Amino acid sequence: MADILYFGRLGDVTGIPSEHIALPSNISNTLQLRTWLDGEKSLGGALLEKTVRLAVNSEIVADPHPVKDGDEIAFMPPVGGG
């Protein structure tokens, strides 16, 4: 099981801020995860956008990065505060 977090507009797009899911055995990196989740949820590419970065266990990573059970994986659209 892994924790998937959807930040910013992706929370609206998916309808949930986070979920606890079992990673299929053929999903072992962030690129595969993006494609699989986007298809599962019929998001039409929202999770595949280049401006959406992934953080694995609170570290921003470059695709493809390994993912495994127990990871916290965050989908992060462009950030900005202030």
Next chain:
Amino acid sequence: MADILYFGRLGDVTGIPSEHIALPSNISNTLQLRTWLDGEKSLGGALLEKTVRLAVNSEIVADPHPVKDGDEIAFMPPVGGG
């Protein structure tokens, strides 16, 4: 009679912040005034320094600028606040 003001370090040098004096008839511009007052007070050139600007009636002027009875004439060393 004219009012002469000595600002900043020039107040220390002259020993007075201001004075009300009669302008001699041969003193008709700021250059003559600088030279005359510096000599009168034996200041050794303190009033002749290029960085000391003169204001006549609250307007900074370029030497030589006319001066006459009734003027307020200020000797202004380099300014700066903050």
Next chain:
Amino acid sequence: MITLSAQPFDAGDELKAFEARASGAGAIVSFTGLVRDRASDENVRILHLQAYSPMTERGIEQAAARAEARWPLTAIRILHRIGDMGPGEPIVFVATASAHRRDAFEAADFLMDYLKTEAVFWKKEVTDTGERWIEPRAEDYQDSARWALTGED
């Protein structure tokens, strides 16, 4: 000193506290960001700020450390709201103290550029007619890119 706060704060009180802490500094620069009340001709009702703790805090701490490495600062304060806030409320307060004013100005400017374009926040504006997520503008990224230059510009 870095704080994410779900509660409103008063920038004047923050400046007082900062000045007390930074005494002897000579120069203090503060920046206060306020929730705007209009967006594209609509009234803004709520601004929602989402963070990802502790990544958000860690990133801000690293930015503060970069500022301290680059400018001789005697104190830094960064306070950022999260959650829901109304128009006119402060959303961010940044203060820097230094012996010289240019260092304080540049460090505060740098920190704000970080907060605007790199800090881990997501912003949603709720207006009378709906809501939308706000991302940094092109000019925010340009502002931020200035600091990549070598030297003191």
Next chain:
Amino acid sequence: MITLSAQPFDAGDELKAFEARASGAGAIVSFTGLVRDRASDENVRILHLQAYSPMTERGIEQAAARAEARWPLTAIRILHRIGDMGPGEPIVFVATASAHRRDAFEAADFLMDYLKTEAVFWKKEVTDTGERWIEPRAEDYQDSARWALTGED
């Protein structure tokens, strides 16, 4: 709003009042200058600030007008002490408000450069061992010269 004050002031209170006046601005930058407590390894007892009214006020008003012509500001506040003040006391407070932070930063920076090098003040520092008049440093003049350039910096 420009004030020369012979009385101490509190920068936090000033920022509060300014924020109330500048509501809707989005970005507020403040600068506070504090009397330093050390000068060349000596303790500073008193800083004395001399002005030449109304020339001093008129010059500051003109600088504020130049800032308003150059940047889209919604409010400006300039408060400067005159007379005697002690170490750690605020000597100057400048605040600018604008819709965008770069404008507020640059305008505050510009006004401080004016106050440091062109505003009609004379400063005397009284230390344990004597007193001396302080004039702007070369770097103050360099900072000030930046604004003569055409364009936005």
